[in-house]
Structures are given as C-alpha cells and as structure tokens.
Amino acid sequence: xxxxxxxxxxxxxxxxxxxxxxxxxxxxxxxxxxxxxxxxxxxxxxxxxxxxxxxxxxxxxxxxxxxxxxxxxxxxxxxxxxxxxxxxxxxxxxxxxxxxxxxxxxxxxxxxxxxxxxxxxxxxxxxxxxxxxxxxxxxxxxxxxxxxxxxxxxxxxxxxxxxxxxxxxxxxxxxxxxxxxxxxxxxxxxxxxxxxxxxxxxxxxxx
Amino acid sequence: xxxxxxxxxxxxxxxxxxxxxxxxxxxxxxxxxxxxxxxxxxxxxxxxxxxxxxxxxxxxxxxxxxxxxxxxxxxxxxxxxxxxxxxxxxxxxxxxxxxxxxxxxxxxxxxxxxxxxxxxxxxxxxxxxxxxxxxxxxxxxxxxxxxxxxxxxxxxxxxxxxxxxxxxxxxxxxxxxxxxxxxxxxxxxxxxxxxxxxxxxxxxxxx
Numbered sequence: 001x002x003x004x005x006x007x008x009x010x011x012x013x014x015x016x017x018x019x020x021x022x023x024x025x026x027x028x029x030x031x032x033x034x035x036x037x038x039x040x041x042x043x044x045x046x047x048x049x050x051x052x053x054x055x056x057x058x059x060x061x062x063x064x065x066x067x068x069x070x071x072x073x074x075x076x077x078x079x080x081x082x083x084x085x086x087x088x089x090x091x092x093x094x095x096x097x098x099x100x101x102x103x104x105x106x107x108x109x110x111x112x113x114x115x116x117x118x119x120x121x122x123x124x125x126x127x128x129x130x131x132x133x134x135x136x137x138x139x140x141x142x143x144x145x146x147x148x149x150x151x152x153x154x155x156x157x158x159x160x161x162x163x164x165x166x167x168x169x170x171x172x173x174x175x176x177x178x179x180x181x182x183x184x185x186x187x188x189x190x191x192x193x194x195x196x197x198x199x200x201x202x203x204x205x206x207x
Numbered sequence: 208x209x210x211x212x213x214x215x216x217x218x219x220x221x222x223x224x225x226x227x228x229x230x231x232x233x234x235x236x237x238x239x240x241x242x243x244x245x246x247x248x249x250x251x252x253x254x255x256x257x258x259x260x261x262x263x264x265x266x267x268x269x270x271x272x273x274x275x276x277x278x279x280x281x282x283x284x285x286x287x288x289x290x291x292x293x294x295x296x297x298x299x300x301x302x303x304x305x306x307x308x309x310x311x312x313x314x315x316x317x318x319x320x321x322x323x324x325x326x327x328x329x330x331x332x333x334x335x336x337x338x339x340x341x342x343x344x345x346x347x348x349x350x351x352x353x354x355x356x357x358x359x360x361x362x363x364x365x366x367x368x369x370x371x372x373x374x375x376x377x378x379x380x381x382x383x384x385x386x387x388x389x390x391x392x393x394x395x396x397x398x399x400x401x402x403x404x405x406x407x408x409x410x411x412x413x414x
Binding site: 015098100101115117118119120136137138140141158159160161162163164167168170173174177178194196197199200201202 | 222305307308322324325326327343344345347348365366367368369370371374375377380381384385401403404406407408409
C-alpha cells in the first residue's frame with residue numbers, strides 16, 4: 001500500500017525559527033522524515049516522497065514545487081484510486097508516529113482521516129477516486145465534509161501519536177517525552193531537555 | 208464500572224486567566240464537567256466526583272481539599288481494586304472525550320493509561336491494588352514506569368480526544384473545531400470563534 005509523504009526541504013519548519021537555526025531546522029526535519037519513513041515501512045506501507053526538491057533518500061520520489069494542496073491533488077489524480085488501490089498521505093513531521101498508529105489508517109472506509117492538533121489533517125487514506133485535499137485552514141472539518149458530501153464512507157482515526165505534528169517549540173517536548181527515534185536523538189544531541197517545572201512540560205536547551 | 212472525576216471548582220482553569228475572567232473560568236469548567244460526565248455515562252461508567260468543594264451535581268461526590276495526587280491516591284486506597292473492580296480516573300477538562308474514546312480505557316491490562324499533551328496523564332484505569340498516581344511533572348512516563356516496575360501489565364491508549372485537556376488559550380480552538388457539547392456551546396455563546404488565518408487554528412473573541 002502506497003503512502004505519499006509530502007516534504008519541503010527548501011522551507012523546513014519555519015515556525016521553529018525562534019528555536020532552531022535554518023540549518024538545524026533542516027537537520028531536524030530530516031530526522032523526523034527518517035522516523036516517519038521507518039514507521040511507515042514497519043507498518044507495511046511503501047512510502048513515496050513528494051518533495052519540493054530532490055533528496056537522496058532511498059524511496060521513490062516526485063519533485064513538485066507547488067504548494068502542498070496542489071502537489072498532493074496532482075498525486076491523487078495520477079493514482080488509480082479504488083478499493084484495491086488506496087493511497088495514504090502522511091505528513092513528514094509526525095515524529096511520534098508508530099507502526100501501530102499508522103496501521104490504523106488501513107481501517108475500513110472510503111476515506112480515513114486522522115486529525116492534527118489545531119484543526120489540521122495529519123494523515124489520511126483514500127480509496128475514493130473523487131476525494132481531493134485542501135490543507136488550507138482547519139482542513140480536518142473541510143475534509144470530513146467533502147468526503148461525506150461526496151457520499152464516501154468516512155472513518156476517523158482517534159490517535160494522539162498521529163495528531164502530534166511537530167511545528168512549534170512546545171511540540172519539541174512531546175518528542176522528548178514520547179519519542180524514541182532519530183528526531184528525539186537529534187534534539188538530545190543538540191542539548192534539548194524536558195523542563196517539567198510548569199503545567200505542561202516544555203523544553204530548555206543548554207548553551 | 209466506577210470513574211473518579213477530580214474537579215477543583217475553587218481554582219478553575221488558572222492557565223486561562225489571560226483569556227477568561229474568574230467567573231467565566233468557573234462556568235467554562237462547569238460546562239466541560241457536564242460534557243465529561245455525559246460521555247462517561249454514555250460509555251457505561253458510573254462517574255464519581257472527587258471535588259475540592261461541594262457541588263450540586265447529580266453524581267456521588269467526595270469532597271477532598273488536598274492536592275490532586277493525594278486526593279486520588281486516597282480514593283484508590285479506599286477502593287477494593289482488583290480485576291473485577293477497576294477504577295478509572297478521568298480529568299474533568301477532557302471536553303473532547305467521547306463515549307467511544309472513554310470505552311477504550313476498559314481494554315485489558317492491569318493499568319490502562321491515556322497520555323495528555325505536555326507529558327501528563329489525562330485518563331487511566333487500574334485493576335492493580337498497588338498502583339498509585341503522581342501527577343507532578345511529566346506524569347505519564349512516571350506512571351508507565353511505576354506500573355511496569357510493579358509487574359503490572361500496561362496498556363497505552365493512543366487517543367487524541369483523551370489527550371486534549373483544555374488548559375490554555377490555544378486549546379479552546381480544539382473545542383471549537385472538534386467539540387459538540389456544553390463546553391463548545393458556552394464558548395460560542397460568549398463570542399469565541401475559530402481563527403484559521405495562521406498555521407494552526409486559534410481563537411478570537413468578539414468584544
């Protein structure tokens with residue numbers, strides 16, 4: 001089963017600009033991608049990169065410089081979608097995704113959706129040839145409506161591990177607390193540690 | 208199956224002080240409690256309040272002014288825990304909790320844990336008479352370790368709906384996007400709406 005992984009190495013993790021240098025953001029995004037590809041393979045998906053510039057990853061890739069929604073919809077157009085040939089779309093910054101959480105995308109339903117924090121759609125799987133994405137704004141509700149409006153059966157995957165995309169400084173604490181892959185190792189290597197002195201844990205960094 | 212719901216009406220939602228007045232915080236906390244109690248009942252739990260002061264809710268309640276950890280552990284001490292008499296502990300601010308997500312706490316395992324955002328433990332169920340809680344800091348990892356260290360079998364429930372406790376301004380967007388109960392209605396009534404102009408959706412409020 002194919003899983004498309006959109007990746008934007010040319011503008012990595014801009015909302016972490018207050019916390020990481022541009023080079024660091026690129027390295028951290030790379031580490032998260034490593035974790036996502038490994039988890040997908042362990043869940044028996046065949047990951048395919050949809051990237052804004054060529055990478056040297058050991059995975060099939062399509063280079064498409066357009067915005068996320070356009071690039072993903074072009075890939076959906078090009079895929080012979082149907083009950084026997086679904087396509088998953090999994091974000092590259094799901095550093096907590098496990099094989100088990102990703103396997104839940106295979107559940108029944110023409111369209112399977114996993115929400116992200118903040119109203120987004122972090123992972124989905126479609127068997128419906130008419131379903132298209134629109135990642136603008138609170139995309140989750142839009143995707144729900146679009147799928148139901150088209151008469152597709154929808155399954156919602158209720159997963160914290162898939163909901164936690166790593167975009168902002170506060171999200172780094174989730175990787176430190178719950179992660180166990182390349183992204184966590186990278187954060188620890190560059191000096192991040194959990195700060196549990198407040199309500200929710202946050203992160204601190206050694207100079 | 209009993210479910211203990213800790214509730215602190217005397218100091219409601221202090222991390223929302225930047226967004227809501229004290230009276231509003233109390234009303235919002237009440238609305239979330241209404242949603243949690245309804246979802247628990249729909250999932251065939253018998254909710255029992257563990258509250259810092261008396262309420263007029265239609266549920267059995269124990270008034271205990273001590274800090275959360277002490278009060279919950281006293282309730283665990285008082286419960287004849289075992290395979291046939293588990294006790295769940297579910298936070299009162301899980302405004303997105305659904306009967307289905309709560310039912311996952313009934314899964315096998317001596318101790319069943321659902322993490323919260325920021326390293327916390329938002330819901331758990333224990334059948335192990337030796338398990339005690341410690342909500343300080345990144346409690347989820349501490350609870351995992353304590354349960355495993357005591358030889359208990361542990362099940363981790365991977366649920367976004369249970370992970371999303373509503374503590375901070377940013378969390379209100381989750382209620383507006385995904386909620387459908389009293390807490391969402393309350394937010395809408397007092398003027399909150401989703402602002403989808405940024406990366407993750409946030410909230411705005413009409414004057």
